[in-house]
Amino acid sequence: RGKAAGVTAWLRFPLRLLTLQQTQRMADVIGIAELVRQGQTDSRFKNVAGFSVGYFVGESSSPNMLKPGSEKADDRVAWSRANDPTERDKWKRVVTCPACRTPTVRVDLDEVATRIIHRCTNANCLFPDGKIPIYIVDNEIYRYLPSVIVGTIDKLAGLGNQRKFSLILGAVTGRCVKHGYFNSKCCQDECKDEKQWKKDKSQLPKGLSGPTLFIQDELHLLREGLGTFDGHYETFTQELIKELGQEGPLKIIASSATIEAFERQVEHLYGRPRIKARVFPGIGPSLEQSFYAQTRDYPQRLFLGIIPHNKTILNTILELLEYIHSEVQILYRAALKSANPYGGQLQPGSGDWTALIDYYLTSLTYFLANRDLSSVRTDIETHVNSNLQNDGYSALNLAELTGSTLTSEVARILETVEQPYQIGNPDAILATSMVSHGVDVDRFNTMIFYGMPRQNAEYIQSSSRVGRSHVGLVLICLHPVRERDQSHYNYFVKYHQFLGQLVEPVAINRWSKFSIERTLPGLFMGILLQLIANNSGDTNPGKFYMVETIKKKISTGEITADQFIPLLRRAYRVDAPASPSEQFFNDEIEQRVKQFLDQIVGASSQSLFVSEVLYPQPMRSLRDVDEAIDIELDDTGSSWVSK
Numbered sequence: 001r002g003k004a005a006g007v008t009a010w011l012r013f014p015l016r017l018l019t020l021q022q023t024q025r026m027a028d029v030i031g032i033a034e035l036v037r038q039g040q041t042d043s044r045f046k047n048v049a050g051f052s053v054g055y056f057v058g059e060s061s062s063p064n065m066l067k068p069g070s071e072k073a074d075d076r077v078a079w080s081r082a083n084d085p086t087e088r089d090k091w092k093r094v095v096t097c098p099a100c101r102t103p104t105v106r107v108d109l110d111e112v113a114t115r116i117i118h119r120c121t122n123a124n125c126l127f128p129d130g131k132i133p134i135y136i137v138d139n140e141i142y143r144y145l146p147s148v149i150v151g152t153i154d155k156l157a158g159l160g161n162q163r164k165f166s167l168i169l170g171a172v173t174g175r176c177v178k179h180g181y182f183n184s185k186c187c188q189d190e191c192k193d194e195k196q197w198k199k200d201k202s203q204l205p206k207g208l209s210g211p212t213l214f215i216q217d218e219l220h221l222l223r224e225g226l227g228t229f230d231g232h233y234e235t236f237t238q239e240l241i242k243e244l245g246q247e248g249p250l251k252i253i254a255s256s257a258t259i260e261a262f263e264r265q266v267e268h269l270y271g272r273p274r275i276k277a278r279v280f281p282g283i284g285p286s287l288e289q290s291f292y293a294q295t296r297d298y299p300q301r302l303f304l305g306i307i308p309h310n311k312t313i314l315n316t317i318l319e320l321l322e323y324i325h326s327e328v329q330i331l332y333r334a335a336l337k338s339a340n341p342y343g344g345q346l347q348p349g350s351g352d353w354t355a356l357i358d359y360y361l362t363s364l365t366y367f368l369a370n371r372d373l374s375s376v377r378t379d380i381e382t383h384v385n386s387n388l389q390n391d392g393y394s395a396l397n398l399a400e401l402t403g404s405t406l407t408s409e410v411a412r413i414l415e416t417v418e419q420p421y422q423i424g425n426p427d428a429i430l431a432t433s434m435v436s437h438g439v440d441v442d443r444f445n446t447m448i449f450y451g452m453p454r455q456n457a458e459y460i461q462s463s464s465r466v467g468r469s470h471v472g473l474v475l476i477c478l479h480p481v482r483e484r485d486q487s488h489y490n491y492f493v494k495y496h497q498f499l500g501q502l503v504e505p506v507a508i509n510r511w512s513k514f515s516i517e518r519t520l521p522g523l524f525m526g527i528l529l530q531l532i533a534n535n536s537g538d539t540n541p542g543k544f545y546m547v548e549t550i551k552k553k554i555s556t557g558e559i560t561a562d563q564f565i566p567l568l569r570r571a572y573r574v575d576a577p578a579s580p581s582e583q584f585f586n587d588e589i590e591q592r593v594k595q596f597l598d599q600i601v602g603a604s605s606q607s608l609f610v611s612e613v614l615y616p617q618p619m620r621s622l623r624d625v626d627e628a629i630d631i632e633l634d635d636t637g638s639s640w641v642s643k
Contacts, residue, residue: 005049005205007168009213010149012156014221016057017401018438020411022217023093023150027053027134030148031098034133035126049205052133054141055093056151061407062091065139066114069190082109082116090408093136094118095415099126113178114188115140142167143180143187149211153222153622156233159240160522160618161611163529163541169237170210171244171534174199183534184541210246216254218437219262220457220506222269225515227508229622232519235271236526236571243531243567257464258457261505268510271573301467305492307478307485313450316477317365317376320448321396321428322384324363328446329393332357359470361421363446364429366436366462370402372450373430380428399426401435417441436462442469449476452485456502511581516572516588522618523571524596525611527564547607550600564593 011026013019034051055062066082067075081087088107096103097120104125108117116137120130127133135141141149142164149168158165164187176186177196186197216222222230238250252270259265263274284290308316331341336349346353367373377398385395399413416425418441429435429444436458447466453459466472478485488495495502533544543549553559568589569575577583596614603613611618633641 003207003209004047005208006145006147006170006172007054007149007211008147009215010056010151010168010211011215011217012151012153013217013438014153014226015218015434015437016061016152016407017410017434018217019055019057019061019150019152020093020407020414021438021440023053023055023134024095026148026150027094027132028096028098031127031133035099038128047205049145049147050133052135052144052146052148054144054146054149054151055134055136056138056141056149056155057407058152058154062093062116062136062138064137066116066137067189068111068114088116091116091136092118092411094132094134095411097122097125097127097132100124105132138162139164139187140180143176143182145172145181145208153216153226153230156230156237157522157619157622159233159237159530160525161529161620163533163544166244166530166534168210169241169244169530170208170246171530172204172208173201175204184539210241210244212246212248212251214250214252216252219254219256219265219269220259221437222265223506223508226622227265227269227506228510228512228515229519229619231269231271231508231510232515232523232572233622234269235573236523236568238271239567239571240526240530258460258503259506260503265506265508268508271510299471301463301472301474303463303474303476303492303496305476305478305489307489308480313477313479314372314375314379317448317450318379318384320475320477321363321365321380322387324446324448325396325427326388326391326393328357328360332361355420356470358421359443359445360473362417362425362427362429362443363448364431364435364444364465365448365450366453367430367432367450368453370404370432373400373402373432376450377430394423394427396428397424397426398428398430401429401431401439403432403434405434414439414441417443433458433462435465439465440468441465444468445470445472447472447474449474451479451482452476452488455504456499457504460499460503511579511585513581513584516585516592517616518619520568520589520592521596521611521614521616523568524564524593524614525618527567528559528610531567532559532563545609545611547600547603547610547613550610551603554597554601559597561590561593561597565590568593 011022013022030051030053037045037048037051040046063078063082066079068079070076070079088109092105092107094105097105100120100122102122104120104122106119106121108119109115110117118132118134118136120127120132122130133146135144135146145167164183167181167183171183172181173183175181175198176188176191177198179186179188179191181187182197241250254266256262262279263277266272266277267274281290281292288295306316306320331348332354334348334353336347338348340346340348346356365376367376377400380396380398389395401410401413413426413429417429419425421427444466447463453462463474466474476488478489480486528544528550533541536544550559566575569586572585572589574582574586574589577586599613599615600610607613
């Protein structure tokens, strides 16, 4: 297509955990593709920006921007971390070099270009100077436009908060010699030397444009509030790309192992007619077989249902963990040349025997609530470990994978458990629903459920964490006092026979009455920042964040409601309303846009940013279901905290 630079594909994930292993896999593919490109003699492969990957997640995983010389406390902390090799290493997102296939990756800082670099330290690495083509800082992604972006769905909210987002969509006006692409001015605030800014568009790579392919993983997780809000931003993005001059429709590929009524979800998420939704692969030519999969003649997972009697589910879970780990340790320590206790072919104590048992040394326990996880952890540390040690076994080393676990810690835990077991490594993982998607570890083959998950899709996804390369054992410890869990126990076999047919349709409704209240401010700001500001020709488009600038432009008639309403109606798919819900959205858009303009004009002189005077304020995350409120402690609360 003649495209020599720019983002081509964006892989989006509903959860940050999903991006960790997927980033490594994408770096493996794109890194090798870049090496192949560099080895070509055809000139068409030379005059292009090259293949690279962008890690586009959030500030908790990697910094949004590095600002050397800034006086702001947060900026100084980020720059200090960037200059500390130990702290910088926590931002490592590619552990294994795609070319060498060895864990020889180090995180470096390029102070001249203000870049975080993943560098392979292998002297024979095929990458020039060992630089792996990956960008992990948001501002670097804006500046260098990697060909493939791996990120979370929440980053779409940046359309209403970050003017530089339009660079990803192809709105590039120049390139800084030191810091890469920009729109109107260099993306690095400290770069003031305009001699470095090449504003001649003819010098930009040919065909530089925005993404033409969105790949959505785990489609079934885009449901309820998250799915509704995302649906509004999805259709807005499609219209915004058209406004920026890109031809042809955006192509969307979405994957899911557990979904029902996908046509309706596609309609509500992407505004596409149901008849345009296609499922792949289709039904195979024969039972239990298709062109892409076949049913094995042996089980990949063994499911065992357990319901406690005369004891609590907590004590049952503790006993199960103690029994499993004591038995596995006995097998792992089996003496060489002793008899195989199961009559199998492997010789106990041999290398093959040890390698097989290693796949079962680390257990995964799945909890429906954090409070249950905390209770079990406390009892393992105080009761189970003492029992194991008294009986001559090793105590369990615990690790947690929950929503509150830092991304760097998650990456460290996954990197550790993927390797053969060593003393001191975690051998019991306590996890919540965050591990139900995207955790692919071959050494997870024993799993215990603390109660039955609430949805069948969640049960399918979470139990699929084990048995991915070896036969997995899944123990479902059902709650003895819950009628639903009792029913699952009574119909355990029949339930699993029809499990795939029991997946619930995704709950999503883009016409939810109150959803437009939360998304419209962000899309209003999206038009202001991505279109009006970037098309203004102003040498400092950053002024469009400021209330006083916009207030003056509204007063002089440079900014009017007509610049917002038509595009917003197309984005919400209500430019030709055909139902009461669509008519409500149509009317609401006109009314609220005028209210936003009035709020800006009527803002006090103390107000600085446009986003601060809008009510409600633009979403910073698609998970902001409710407006945030500030909580302050009184004297009694402060006294209690200080104890």
